[in-house]
Amino acid sequence: MPPRKTAAKEGSATPNVSADELKHYYREMLLIRRFEEKAGQLYGMGLIGGFCHLYIGQEAVVVGLEAAAEEGDKRVTSYRDHGHMLACGMDPKGVMAELTGREGGYSKGKGGSMHMFSKEKHFYGGHGIVAAQVPIGAGLAFADKYLGNDRVTFAYFGDGAANQGQVAETYNMAQLWDLPCIFVIENNQYAMGTSVQRATKSPDFWERGAAYGIKGEAVDGMDVLAVKAAGEKAVAHCRAGKGPYILEVMTYRYRGHSMSDPAKYRTREEVQEMREKRDAIEHVRQMLLTGGHASEEDLKKIDKEIKEIVNEAAEFSKESPEPHLDELWTDIYADAAPQNA
Amino acid sequence: MATEILMPALSPTMEEGTLAKWLVKEGDTVSAGDIIAEIETDKATMEFEAVDEGVIGKLLVAEGTEGVKVNTPIAVIGEEGEDMSTAEAQAESAPAPAALETSEGRADPAPANGSTPAQAAAPKPDQTPDWPEGTAMKTQTVREALRDAMAEEMRRDDSVFVMGEEVAEYQGAYKVTQGLLDEFGAKRVIDTPITEHGFAGLGVGAAFGGLRPIVEFMTFNFAMQAMDHIVNSAAKTLYMSGGQMGAPMVFRGPNGAAARVGAQHSQDYAAWYASIPGLKVVQPYSAADAKGLLKTAIRDPNPVIFLENEILYGRSFEVPDLEDFTIPFGKAKIWREGTDVTIVSFGIGMTYALAAADELAKDGIEAEVIDLRTLRPIDYDTVIASVMKTNRCVTVEEGFPVGSIGNHLSAYIMQNAFDHLDAPVINCTGKDVPMPYAANLEKHALTSVPEVVAAVRQVTYR
Numbered sequence: 001m002p003p004r005k006t007a008a009k010e011g012s013a014t015p016n017v018s019a020d021e022l023k024h025y026y027r028e029m030l031l032i033r034r035f036e037e038k039a040g041q042l043y044g045m046g047l048i049g050g051f052c053h054l055y056i057g058q059e060a061v062v063v064g065l066e067a068a069a070e071e072g073d074k075r076v077t078s079y080r081d082h083g084h085m086l087a088c089g090m091d092p093k094g095v096m097a098e099l100t101g102r103e104g105g106y107s108k109g110k111g112g113s114m115h116m117f118s119k120e121k122h123f124y125g126g127h128g129i130v131a132a133q134v135p136i137g138a139g140l141a142f143a144d145k146y147l148g149n150d151r152v153t154f155a156y157f158g159d160g161a162a163n164q165g166q167v168a169e170t171y172n173m174a175q176l177w178d179l180p181c182i183f184v185i186e187n188n189q190y191a192m193g194t195s196v197q198r199a200t201k202s203p204d205f206w207e208r209g210a211a212y213g214i215k216g217e218a219v220d221g222m223d224v225l226a227v228k229a230a231g232e233k234a235v236a237h238c239r240a241g242k243g244p245y246i247l248e249v250m251t252y253r254y255r256g257h258s259m260s261d262p263a264k265y266r267t268r269e270e271v272q273e274m275r276e277k278r279d280a281i282e283h284v285r286q287m288l289l290t291g292g293h294a295s296e297e298d299l300k301k302i303d304k305e306i307k308e309i310v311n312e313a314a315e316f317s318k319e320s321p322e323p324h325l326d327e328l329w330t331d332i333y334a335d336a337a338p339q340n341a
Numbered sequence: 342m343a344t345e346i347l348m349p350a351l352s353p354t355m356e357e358g359t360l361a362k363w364l365v366k367e368g369d370t371v372s373a374g375d376i377i378a379e380i381e382t383d384k385a386t387m388e389f390e391a392v393d394e395g396v397i398g399k400l401l402v403a404e405g406t407e408g409v410k411v412n413t414p415i416a417v418i419g420e421e422g423e424d425m426s427t428a429e430a431q432a433e434s435a436p437a438p439a440a441l442e443t444s445e446g447r448a449d450p451a452p453a454n455g456s457t458p459a460q461a462a463a464p465k466p467d468q469t470p471d472w473p474e475g476t477a478m479k480t481q482t483v484r485e486a487l488r489d490a491m492a493e494e495m496r497r498d499d500s501v502f503v504m505g506e507e508v509a510e511y512q513g514a515y516k517v518t519q520g521l522l523d524e525f526g527a528k529r530v531i532d533t534p535i536t537e538h539g540f541a542g543l544g545v546g547a548a549f550g551g552l553r554p555i556v557e558f559m560t561f562n563f564a565m566q567a568m569d570h571i572v573n574s575a576a577k578t579l580y581m582s583g584g585q586m587g588a589p590m591v592f593r594g595p596n597g598a599a600a601r602v603g604a605q606h607s608q609d610y611a612a613w614y615a616s617i618p619g620l621k622v623v624q625p626y627s628a629a630d631a632k633g634l635l636k637t638a639i640r641d642p643n644p645v646i647f648l649e650n651e652i653l654y655g656r657s658f659e660v661p662d663l664e665d666f667t668i669p670f671g672k673a674k675i676w677r678e679g680t681d682v683t684i685v686s687f688g689i690g691m692t693y694a695l696a697a698a699d700e701l702a703k704d705g706i707e708a709e710v711i712d713l714r715t716l717r718p719i720d721y722d723t724v725i726a727s728v729m730k731t732n733r734c735v736t737v738e739e740g741f742p743v744g745s746i747g748n749h750l751s752a753y754i755m756q757n758a759f760d761h762l763d764a765p766v767i768n769c770t771g772k773d774v775p776m777p778y779a780a781n782l783e784k785h786a787l788t789s790v791p792e793v794v795a796a797v798r799q800v801t802y803r
Contacts, residue, residue, distance in 0.1 A: 124546075138542075146502070
C-alpha cells in the first residue's frame with residue numbers, strides 16, 4: 001500500500017542538500033536498520049526479553065526530522081524508540097545494553113527497550129503507554145516557553161495513539177498557549193494489528209489539528225529529504241512563536257508490531273512491495289549513485305563501518321554485567337533511599 | 342566465515358518451537374530481511390528472517406521437526422563463494438551463546454519490611470519540636486496556610502508555577518489560590534481547560550523540562566482521569582531512567598468526602614497513592630502542618646501527592662509566625678500523650694481521633710493520638726514506640742476498609758511489635774460502600790467518634 005497522501009512530490013530531491021549531507025542520512029538510516037536487525041537477532045537468542053518493537057522501515061522519519069533540529073531541541077516518543085535514540089546521537093552500545101538489561105545500558109538495565117532516556121541528548125523517553133508522551137512533549141515545550149528560550153520539542157506518536165483522548169486534550173492546550181511543539185504522527189498504517197481504515201473514518205490525522213487551529217501537513221515518510229524539508233518548515237513555525245505544528249509522516253513498518261507479532265493482518269506482498277519499491281534507504285542509495293555523489297565502493301565502506309559499530313554494540317551488550325542487586329533499591333527517590341529498602 | 346543460524350525465541354515466553362517449513366534450500370543466496378523459515382511458537386506461526394546476507398550452507402534441522410529448543414543451530418550460512426564443506430564443523434565448534442542463566446535463584450539483597458523479623462530494631466521516634474519554643478503564633482485557616490505556602494515558595498523559586506482549573510481568575514474553586522494571580526501573573530498562575538489527563542501529563546513534561554509545577558486538581562476525584570500520568574509518567578521515570586531524570590512536582594487538591602456530593606465526589610485516595618513507590622504522599626490535618634508540609638513538598642525533588650480536605654479548609658489553627666518554616670516528611674506528630682491506647686490517624690480522620698480521646702478521657706482512658714501527616718514515607722518508629730508503651734492500637738481514616746492505611750499499619754505492628762500487643766489492632770474506616778447521597782446514610786458511611794470510642798473500649802477491655 002503506497003502512502004496515501006504526501007506533500008512532497010514523489011522522488012523530488014530537495015535541491016539544497018549536499019552530497020555529504022545525503023551520505024550522512026544514508027549512514028544514519030543504515031545504522032538504525034542494522035541495529036534493529038541485530039536487536040531482532042539478539043531477541044531470538046534470548047538475550048533481549050519482553051517486548052521489543054523494531055523501527056525497520058521507518059528510518060527516514062527520525063533521520064529527516066533530526067536533520068531539521070538544532071542543539072537543545074527536545075524529543076520524546078513511544079515504546080518504538082530505538083531509532084529516535086540513535087538518530088539523536090545516543091550511543092548504540094548504551095542502547096543495546098539496555099535492551100539486554102545490563103549495567104551498561106542507558107537506564108542501568110532498569111528500563112528496557114521501552115524506557116530509555118538521555119538528559120545529555122535531550123531525549124525524554126521511551127514511554128510505554130500509548131500517547132502518554134504527547135502531553136509530556138507539550139509540557140517540555142511549555143517549559144521552554146516558560147524559560148524564554150527558543151527551543152522546540154518533537155513529540156512523536158503513531159497512528160494508533162492519534163486516536164487517544166489525551167492527544168485531543170494536548171492539541172487544545174498547545175494551541176491555546178502557543179507551545180513550540182511539533183506533533184509528529186508516524187503513520188505506519190497499523191496500530192498493532194488494526195489498520196487505520198479499521199480504526200477511524202477520519203484517516204487524515206494531520207487535518208484533525210484544524211479543529212484546534214493547528215497547522216499541519218502530511219509528508220512522504222519514505223523520502224528523507226521530504227521529511228527534512230517539512231521538518232524545517234515546522235521548526236521555523238514553532239521557533240517563530242507561532243505555536244504547535246502537526247506533521248503526519250506516512251511511513252511503513254516492515255516488521256511486526258513487536259517481536260511476537262506474526263503480522264497476519266496484512267499480506268506478505270504488501271510488505272514486499274514497500275520494501276522493494278519504497279524503501280527509504282534504497283532511495284537515498286540510488287540518489288547517491290545516480291547523482292555521482294558516491295561510488296559502490298564508498299557505500300560498501302559505509303556499510304562496513306556501520307556493521308562494525310553494530311557488532312561492537314552487540315558485543316558490549318553481551319559483556320556488560322547484569323546490574324548489581326543493590327540497583328533494585330536505587331533511583332526510586334531523588335533524595336533518599338526508599339523506606340522499605 | 343560461516344555462521345550458525347539459531348532457533349529463535351519469537352515471543353517473551355517461547356522456550357521451544359516447531360520448525361514448520363523451510364523457505365530456502367541449501368545453496369540459496371539470501372539477503373538480510375529475506376524470510377527463510379516458518380516457525381510455530383507457543384502462540385502463532387511466525388516468519389523468520391535472515392539477519393545477514395550470504396549463502397545457505399546446510400540446513401541442520403529438517404522441516405516439520407517439533408520441540409526444537411531455542412538457540413539450537415538450525416542452519417549454517419556463509420559468504421558467497423565460500424567452501425561450505427567444513428562449515429558445519431566450524432560452526433559446531435563455536436561456543437553456544439549463553440542464555441541469561443542468572444534470572445533465577447537471585448538472592449534478595451535487602452529484605453523488604455515484609456520479611457523483616459519481628460522485634461527488629463528498637464524504634465527511634467523523632468519527636469523534636471516542629472518550631473522553636475517560644476515562637477509567636479497566629480491564627481490561620483488551612484486554606485490561608487496553603488495559599489501562603491505556595492506564595493512563599495513562588496517568591497523563593499521562579500520555576501514554581503501553579504496550574505489547574507479555576508486557579509487564576511476565579512481565585513480557586515475552593516479559594517485556595519486566592520490572590521496568587523495578582524501577585525505572580527498569568528505566566529505562573531495558569532487556568533487550564535477541563536482536561537485532567539492532558540494537563541497532568543503536560544505538568545509532568547514541564548517537570549522533566551526543568552520546572553517545578555504545582556498541579557491543582559479541583560478535587561482528587563478528577564485525578565482518576567490523570568492516574569496514568571501520576572503513576573506511570575511521574576512516579577516511575579526516575580527509576581526507569583536509571584536516575585537520570587524524574588518529575589519534581591506537586592499534585593494537590595481536596596481529597597475525600599465533603600458533604601452530600603455523592604459517590605463520585607467523595608473518596609479518600611490515601612491508600613491508593615501510598616501504595617506507589619516513587620510517589621511521596623502527604624495528608625495534613627492542621628493549618629501549620631498544611632503550610633510546613635506543602636513548602637517541603639514544593640521543594641522536594643520527587644512527585645508529591647498532597648491530599649487536602651474541603652471540610653478542613655475553613656478550620657482555624659495556630660500557625661507559627663515565622664518567615665520560613667518547613668516540616669519534614671516522615672515525621673508523625675503526637676497530638677496528645679497517653680498510656681492506655683494508641684490512636685493513629687491522619688488528615689480529617691484526626692477530628693474523630695481527637696474527639697474520641699476527649700470522650701474517653703472522661704472515663705479515665707488516656708489515649709495517645711498520633712497524626713501520621715505523611716503516608717509515604719510513614720513514621721513507623723513513632724507508631725511502634727507508642728504501641729510498645731500502650732500495647733493497644735486503633736487506626737482511624739475515612740477511606741475504604743480493604744487495603745486501607747490501617748490495614749498496612751496493622752500488619753506492620755503485628756510484624757514488629759507482636760509481643761507488645763494486648764489486643765488485635767482495630768481499623769476504623771469508611772464503610773465498604775459507594776458514598777450515598779442521603780444525609781443519614783452518608784453519616785453512617787463514614788467513620789465516627791462513637792465508632793472510635795467503641796473500638797478503644799474493645800481493645801482496652803473497658
